[in-house]
Amino acid sequence: MSSNFKRIALVGRYRQDSILDTLTQLCDWLENEHYEVKLESQTAQALKQAERGLSMDKLCQETDLIIVLGGDGSFLGVACSAAEHQLPVLGINHGRLGFLTDIHPSHCISEVAKVLAGDYLEEKRFLLETILMDTRVHESALNDVVLSPGPLPHMIEFEIYINAEFVCRQRADGLIIATPTGSTAYALSGGGPILSPDLEAIVLVPMFPHTLSSRPIVIDSRQSIKIALTLGNEGSAQLSCDGRARIPLAAGSHFEIQRKKQELRLIHPKHYHYFETLRSKLGWTHKPEKPSF
Amino acid sequence: MSSNFKRIALVGRYRQDSILDTLTQLCDWLENEHYEVKLESQTAQALKQAERGLSMDKLCQETDLIIVLGGDGSFLGVACSAAEHQLPVLGINHGRLGFLTDIHPSHCISEVAKVLAGDYLEEKRFLLETILMDTRVHESALNDVVLSPGPLPHMIEFEIYINAEFVCRQRADGLIIATPTGSTAYALSGGGPILSPDLEAIVLVPMFPHTLSSRPIVIDSRQSIKIALTLGNEGSAQLSCDGRARIPLAAGSHFEIQRKKQELRLIHPKHYHYFETLRSKLGWTHKPEKPSF
């Protein structure tokens, strides 16, 4: 059994010595095993091989598999490009389990070896695409799109439309629109539900809504969402995608969010179980040795 | 334009004089218009025509459309039988808008006339089917299945499996498993999200969970859910479906929940909008005269 992964891209942006060690080890091992190793610019710099560095775009064109070292944050930085090029991504964490980076650095080589030998699970995760109607700017997000006010937490007012039907006008600190992948990130702190990762659904979580009967709403991922800032807003609002891309929004502007066509190809080791990660991250009880039935 | 609704069943169990008036009016009008009117037993009694009363089962076999007068609770009492016989159901409320009964009694005749003329929307809503593994008892629910303790609110302990994969072991007052239809009923009071009515998803809402990081989980409706009461439970637990059918459960017993094959055919007037009902029921702001974009 063997995979078609010959050209391997390494991305390890997080500035931590422990990551650098894992990165060096992995890079050496891969080259030893005659894989073609590509390095992202910042990663190359960190390895003091700046001359080998490639832009994310170039990297995506010349590779079969991306390996990200770091936390879920590092993974997010790569996810959109990878999805656009339909490249599979494997995540190695820096010692603390992530939802997206599920290989522990201490087992890095052996786990990567298995993946390269074709022994892995591939999971599809969908992304959100946000289109600003004024400027036609497009932005992608694997986790979430967050509408928030400017500097100080103050109420903003906006209207939500689903499939062009009016849902509600809200006054709130903001709104989180999350994928199943993002449902265990920021949206969870905001009181949103956990969406099973394979569920074709999007959740809208109001942030500190003025109307106490506001609740998270879960809709089909194929429905289109439109958010309009009302004209009454004093001061500005802004939009962020996966915590990046702070796009300022004027009162009266609106944007649309829909499921992105290209999905992320997320690679897991064979022994991966979503709910095991969930239990570990949320501090739930462990799996019992034998089930109760 | 005309519908195929010739034989109309009337169900109006809620003991309120105002319902009786509407019921009498509607019955008279239908017979005047030469529809074949069938009466459910209790409804017939209320109308002092006990001799015309039919069991729900017989009613379902001899009718084209069921009209329910009452609240959402009355509707629930009819939903499972109607779904099993693939019969469409129309709901007339008793003055207070329901999620399922969306025709106001004061417009009863004119709205029913339109529906009978073929001028209506038909929506599909799925139900849950619960199977007790010990006894093979089957129960259906349009809103929710609730696992709860006996007389006093005390912690019960149970394990959740989704598609045979272990999710978690919880200690809680109970668990609500709700359809999108039920997501705006009991599950909402319990902190669950609103699921769009067309979403093929089920939500599991833990009731007063001991582990504070427990959260509602939304899964695909095609996944099978298994709940097992652990052996450690002192005292009994019980299961209810749409608030009916209190099935006692012993420690160590388990049950499965899955999407029922037959869906409910829910009839609405043409002007029906789900989010309008939602706004009205939850006290959200009204639709603005013109959108903000």
Next chain:
Amino acid sequence: MSSNFKRIALVGRYRQDSILDTLTQLCDWLENEHYEVKLESQTAQALKQAERGLSMDKLCQETDLIIVLGGDGSFLGVACSAAEHQLPVLGINHGRLGFLTDIHPSHCISEVAKVLAGDYLEEKRFLLETILMDTRVHESALNDVVLSPGPLPHMIEFEIYINAEFVCRQRADGLIIATPTGSTAYALSGGGPILSPDLEAIVLVPMFPHTLSSRPIVIDSRQSIKIALTLGNEGSAQLSCDGRARIPLAAGSHFEIQRKKQELRLIHPKHYHYFETLRSKLGWTHKPEKPSF
């Protein structure tokens, strides 16, 4: 330094072998050290010295200090009697830290020795007194008074009055009225806030309220609370105090809750810190080695 604790009562009702060991050890050590040891009936039975067993009432009359072995539940069973007799209580847990039982069994002898030598903290915790207006029955609770429906979770309707002023009419699964001590128990699962243990306040937590804008209300402990079940209630409701004393309530009945005059004298080892227990029980981060300022 020495305390005035000469006559020591032991209560260890929880049926676990590990508790029995600690109990035997402690009993032997105390008698060796010439303390007068009293045993509660069930405890005496567990130690196979049934003839020495005393009722709680008698025990309280003839002792200077009560030591409870078990969990917080065991402690609750003793708290009301102890408070009425103004007897200090020390709690030894069965291996898992409790909010009330904060001595680990493996340090039992050394910690008890310190307490008996006068090296301890005494904290006052207030209790609630519930008076049923129909029957003049009185019940005390250290943690909480819970109003709940009968067998199946169904809505009950009740009115809340504070200092004879109408607060609200609620439809809910029930109502938790908790002391600061109880705020980290059942009320916390129900979404209530944590009340600092020295705060003279009571929290009312609605259980699964029908009105989504219902929220926990915190009031001064000197205010009197009256709860009236409305006449519209179908079926019964019931009242429990610290999970005991299930008092049935008829529609239209009402009860009052007020701060009990006699407080509980809770004994801690000197190194006790409330927030340390809280962090440990709720899985919060540990105290940093040095503060950030």
Next chain:
Amino acid sequence: MSSNFKRIALVGRYRQDSILDTLTQLCDWLENEHYEVKLESQTAQALKQAERGLSMDKLCQETDLIIVLGGDGSFLGVACSAAEHQLPVLGINHGRLGFLTDIHPSHCISEVAKVLAGDYLEEKRFLLETILMDTRVHESALNDVVLSPGPLPHMIEFEIYINAEFVCRQRADGLIIATPTGSTAYALSGGGPILSPDLEAIVLVPMFPHTLSSRPIVIDSRQSIKIALTLGNEGSAQLSCDGRARIPLAAGSHFEIQRKKQELRLIHPKHYHYFETLRSKLGWTHKPEKPSF
């Protein structure tokens, strides 16, 4: 019966024509009745009598009663100065009931007349005083002190100490520290409990905490709170008091919050009931015509 209110200050900053009308009416009536009327600068400008305008400080020195016209926001702008000068404040809303402004403009003259005749309730509300330890800057707040990040919602990390005892280290979007008065404002949207207005307590509400077991904590108002931003924070944080005074905070800085000595003297008409306002603002059911007991 007559009050000692001879010199009346008017403050009506909210830019709305309806307020201007009420303001003009009230001003004319007061002068007609031979009260000495003082106008705050912006209010004087709005009335086109700019030359009569006084600074808040001067206003407070030369007056017996402040009447604020507007919403709760306008009231907050006056509260701190009024408290420092121990001046009573009466609030007239702009048509929509506020928690602090409880006289409807259409009854303005008759209600004010009653208050001036001595027919009123005076309630004390305490404020918070925040002291920045680096700069010794002091700021007051009637509602709340909010610690929040800079422009984009991102996690900040901080430690909470109560009476110099370490409580917890949190990663969150921020922290709301609210008085009972503020407990029905921003803190309520954030999931905080309602604190009875006379309760000597402060609530700390974590905003979108990373640790899901974080909960609002209610402490005695006489306890001192210290918040320290850890050194690990990337980017800045900021502090706001009643939505004003955005004070930037560097990583490693800390501040203290305590109950302000001078209380606000809040004037209500005689028929004022706190819970009536609460029911009205939160959309709860009305007071029944007769109680259920």
